[in-house]
Amino acid sequence: MSKFKLILIGIMFLLFSVFIGIQVSSAGTHSFFAGFIITLLYSLVVFLIMTVLYIIGAGKLISKNKLNPDNYQSPYDIWLISLPFCVLLVVSFLWLEWQIADVYYCTTLAISGMLLGNALGRGSGKWHIIKSLPFFSGTIFSILFGIIMDWMV
């Protein structure tokens, strides 16, 4: 099941990369492959960093009894929020011809970070950097990609 979820998340990031590649190439500044490869590699790095931060954070919080192990959520389940976002991206790109794949992608990163943070108990109890790290990283990666996109288009 976990493998299937991971494959599904991979397909979502692949789709984001394809549409960002198309957007970049239609702007005429860079080729499709530049946009595609940069987004795909970026997604891989972001996914790894945020997931590892979440797993390490959850482990530390559980060991300190600040997170109930029964409340631990699989990071793959959380990343599956990219599925509805990707569906909307495809529909709006193909049907409405909106070239705003970067808006969808950046929002996905930021919101996934928020969900990962919430799953660690962000916003409840005493503030702790571990709880907020996935949220901060999601926001930072989202802004960073906005800058990269600005350079690409």
Add this chain to the structure above:
Amino acid sequence: MNGENCEILCPDKINRIESIKHIIFLMLNPSSVLTDGQVHKWYLDLILPAFAWMLFFLQVGLDRHRQSGYPPGKIVLLSFIGLIAGYVVVFLTGILMSMLLTVFGKNIRLQLGISCIALSHTYKTFSLILGLLYNFFGYSSSVAFGTVGLLATLLPVYSGIRGLTRGTTFLAPVLAALIGLIFLVFWQLVLKIGL
């Protein structure tokens, strides 16, 4: 009991403060509507999405006005259509979500589904208020801020359904996608039909 004591002890006042606190908590954490099971005045909750969609169509009108001299009367009319249609569509979507959850074995009251989707529009409202500020500086803001707002609306819906349906991994993303699609189609219908 004199007025000064009532400032501190009056039960009516305490109740009012508590209910305002509760409403603010629910607006910031709408997914808890589904999990705590408390029934709300859903018809009042629907004012929030109506306001959010009105703000959105106001920005569409302002963008069109800047690009092609769209008349101010039509901007007001478009915003009004957004207000009414936002109320109705979010109401219907809430009913649909509750019914679908019932089909998948999670029996929740219709009012809870409506309140959850309605209060999920808090983030959209924030996004569109920012978009309006951006619009005042002369930039087209409706599509970008509308899209971010739409996606942010799905976040509490997704969390709420996931909290309700532990063990059925794919129900939350599929229902969230469906609700997002309904809003996207609604957005386009208003623009196509309404002027």
